[in-house]
Amino acid sequence: MQISKIILYDEPTVPEIKLESLKKFLKETFPITIETRKNFFDSGDEKMYEKIAQTRIFDLKKPFTPHMPAKNDMLIEIQNKDMSNLEEMTLYDGYELQKNVLGQIPINEMNFETLHIILTNKLTCTFDENDFRYHARALIGSNPAIISTTGIIEAPAKPKKYYLELMTNFSNDKIDEIKKKYAGEFLEYHDSRLSEIVEGYLLQAIFYHETGEAFCNQNHCRLFNAHWQKDLLYSQIENKQFCAKHQNILKKFQN
Template structure:
């Protein structure tokens, strides 16, 4: 039984942890607290090397890790100055184990769920197709919620990738959000999207539900607990009414 959800900020992102906490409070049978950045509060001397070990080196290589001195130094700098981190995909389960070991022993149990909002991209290995897949969250203790994953993990409409490639060939950089939104049919979230906080609420609740029930996700697309693989499904699940399917409404609908 989860008694407390400790929600850790990611101050380098647009995600508003306090707003997520306020949304959770009437929906869960636990106290909800907002804490500072996990990688600041629970930093240990081993974390730079653990992050280096968790680096995905190739989309199709199950083995991870680059522990050369320069890489470890990069991870040290990224912990000190998170604004400088980016463009790296990490094995989410390795990162989860590293962060669990960084918790105080008395907070590693399941009574206090640590939900760490991260400014890093995380993934899991797909044994079914032999490649890494970016994820929005990794459930467990602590639960990882990746803000870059919200934008990058679910598939966007095919026209999005064509327009992005076309713009890059012509200008050499990524197109602004407004260009993509005006030229591509379909709905999707992009970096610093103003809907980020709203969309993340359900992903944090998924972490709580997993520890409470043992169930990983809901299979109904009209539910905040649905694990969307496409942006249009993500928007339908997280940003449209109803918030929950009938089963999960009985558990989480505060009305």
Template structure:
């Protein structure tokens, strides 16, 4: 691959420029960072069709006029989007025609401000941080929502919800035992780096996530695992250190 095009999600705290610099030090390609991935408004119907309707129903889609118009407005102003889960593979197919002319020498990695999911063999949808492929999608809200948090977190959140409120991040961080990330967490940028690198590795070698929970290419299913893999030393397992390791931090 000659080039990586990394697209930011400006409505989130994820710093695409910093992720791009980190990638540039570790991959054998030139990394170009763009503010956001702009798709044509025609993709709005595809996004509406990709909406997950029920956690336990594999069928997706609501293409009523009002929903399609909502998606059109969200494409123009991403701050309007939120509160919806989308079939990650359907979104990927919808965005593919808008990638870099399907250039085989370019890897497109899109940081996206929408929650993505994939249908599981257990008969329900599962939120994902990353959907590998072309383009690779890395969901910023997925970083907070997909890996499971400590049980106490959900108990405290339920208490606030019953009172009609949302617990502040500072409260959760101090009152709930365990390591986890929450919305707008200042560690978001660092935590997303490994997912972006995994997307590059998949595009160039076909290799997916690493099985070593100490490696940044590991796909943790619990928040504690995300913190360990993305924010703790060592940065990589031995095999991936030989490929992506660098003395720069």
């Protein structure tokens, strides 16, 4: 492997993610050094909060426009709230966020041999020129790589029947009833399965850094880019295997 060290940053608002377990998983999978650190966005540096707030998205149908953050935007960054308790989510341009994060990493730690992987509850999105709108993303690859715990829940779609039933039932009681009906078929906030799911995104971040390809088109592979929750749960929970191609690549990494 070209990577000799991974620095993994925690997200304290998602206690279901077991950082030490993820560290153990990576050490058992790759012959490299794994270091864990506290939340990347909990530095207390107001300049960093300002830069992060600058990456907020205000129009889902227009490409990113640079802007100066308001005081309320800064407050959101400082508080680092649990996204599951928010009625309205804050959206971030994934590439702009990545660029600003890169500027906060010490120069001596920024090299190809050291991969920074940042877990965050911030909902990262990228603008798609094909349909001219932003889409939620679970992974922003490269170095530093950003894994959005909120993106894992919001980006892959839930069952079609779930959405159809929601469209015809608007009361809170009905919504809760529908959620219970489909319980287990998709990830929810503070889901006990999140840590296992994150393992797959860690693998995707590492493979992308090493090979330039993060995803696989085989839905039974842990590198599969799942657009549906059912596929995400199958590849990362039920199957938890690599396809033959990526298993061979993994063996080369391990030698």
